[in-house]
Amino acid sequence: MALIPRKSQNFLPLCVVVCLVLGGLNFLMSLGVIGTVVSLLNKPAPRLVETADGVMRNVVALDHAEPTPESIRQFVASTLYSLYDWRGILPPETPEDLGSPKPDLGVPISTGNGELKITTATWRAGFRLSDGIRKDILTQIALLTPQDIFTTQPRTQTAMTSPVIGVPQKVEADLWKVDYTGLLMVFANGDNLGDLVVREHEVYIRVIDPLVPVNADIDNPQISDLQRVVMEERRAGLVIESMPERLRN
Numbered sequence: 001m002a003l004i005p006r007k008s009q010n011f012l013p014l015c016v017v018v019c020l021v022l023g024g025l026n027f028l029m030s031l032g033v034i035g036t037v038v039s040l041l042n043k044p045a046p047r048l049v050e051t052a053d054g055v056m057r058n059v060v061a062l063d064h065a066e067p068t069p070e071s072i073r074q075f076v077a078s079t080l081y082s083l084y085d086w087r088g089i090l091p092p093e094t095p096e097d098l099g100s101p102k103p104d105l106g107v108p109i110s111t112g113n114g115e116l117k118i119t120t121a122t123w124r125a126g127f128r129l130s131d132g133i134r135k136d137i138l139t140q141i142a143l144l145t146p147q148d149i150f151t152t153q154p155r156t157q158t159a160m161t162s163p164v165i166g167v168p169q170k171v172e173a174d175l176w177k178v179d180y181t182g183l184l185m186v187f188a189n190g191d192n193l194g195d196l197v198v199r200e201h202e203v204y205i206r207v208i209d210p211l212v213p214v215n216a217d218i219d220n221p222q223i224s225d226l227q228r229v230v231m232e233e234r235r236a237g238l239v240i241e242s243m244p245e246r247l248r249n
Contacts, residue, residue, distance in 0.1 A: 067176075067207060067238065072168040075128075075238050076178050076203050082125035083141060084184055084199060086158040088149035091121050106150040109142055116142040117150050127233035130206065130241045137243070146188065156188040174207040175241065199245065206241040210234060 067075075082091075089101040106117030118141055126138045146156035166179035182199040223231070 069168045071236075072176055072178060072205055072238070073165045075205065075236055076165055076180055076240075077163055079125050079128045079240060080163065080180055080182055080199070080201065080203075081160055082121045083137070084158075084160060084182065085119050085121035085125075086145055086149055086156070086184075086186075088119070088154050091124070103152075104150065109138060111139045111142050113143065116145070117147060118142045118145055119149075124229055124233055127230050128236075128239055129243075130239045133240070133242060146186070155190075156186065158187070159185045161185065168205075171204070176205045176207075178203045178205065180243075201243045201245045203243045204241045206239050208234070208237055208239055210237040 085091075088104050090097070090104045092098050092101065104120050107120055107123040108115050108117050109123075118138060122138065122141055122145070126134050129137055146154075146158075148155045149158075161183040163180060163182040165181075168176045168178050171177050180199070180201040180203050182201075184197040184199060185194045186197055187194040
């Protein structure tokens with residue numbers, strides 16, 4: 001009795017059908033993902049966020065090259081205050097320094113009248129000035145700074161009153177202008193009435209790329225003390241490009 005061989009089963013058509021079905025499903029899923037992404041791109045940025053204390057607040061997305069007027073005013077106020085800080089004490093670094101400030105021995109710089117000192121706060125704030133004006137501005141301030149404030153028995157004391165800072169005006173893409181008026185009271189040689197010195201500036205602020213990201217660790221031991229100071233002072237991403245002044249006594 002002859003045996004009839006059985007026909008072998010061919011799975012190729014089935015595999016083709018399965019692949020077509022899976023490919024179609026993958027295509028449909030891709031279309032869905034693309035549609036979701038497009039809808040998210042067309043939606044406005046979320047403006048309501050919850051802060052760490054559980055309070056819901058409205059926020060607005062900001063461009064790095066578009067600082068807020070208030071941030072510019074704060075930058076100008078803190079920079080000019082530090083540039084004309086002639087109190088003769090070091091900027092506080094710890095909470096203990098607030099109650100017991102340390103005397104400032106000053107930072108010597110070379111001027112046309114020999115070597116003079118500026119305060120440590122002034123020297124630090126100098127890195128908020130553009131490289132083109134930093135040397136000239138610090139030299140001018142050194143010539144005005146009472147040198148006896150760096151001695152153990154200073155004869156001069158100063159106090160800066162609240163400045164008047166105008167509304168920032170945009171000059172060009174990354175340049176802003178602010179009018180500044182500050183009043184500096186100088187008490188010298190036991191004069192309790194003091195002299196009023198007016199500081200009037202037309203300050204031009206340039207937007208720059210910060211030397212260090214906001215969340216970067218500047219306490220890295222591989223960073224020198226000078227590098228750390230520069231990085232801290234330029235972290236805001238702003239520098240003063242020019243500040244023509246009119247000094248009146």
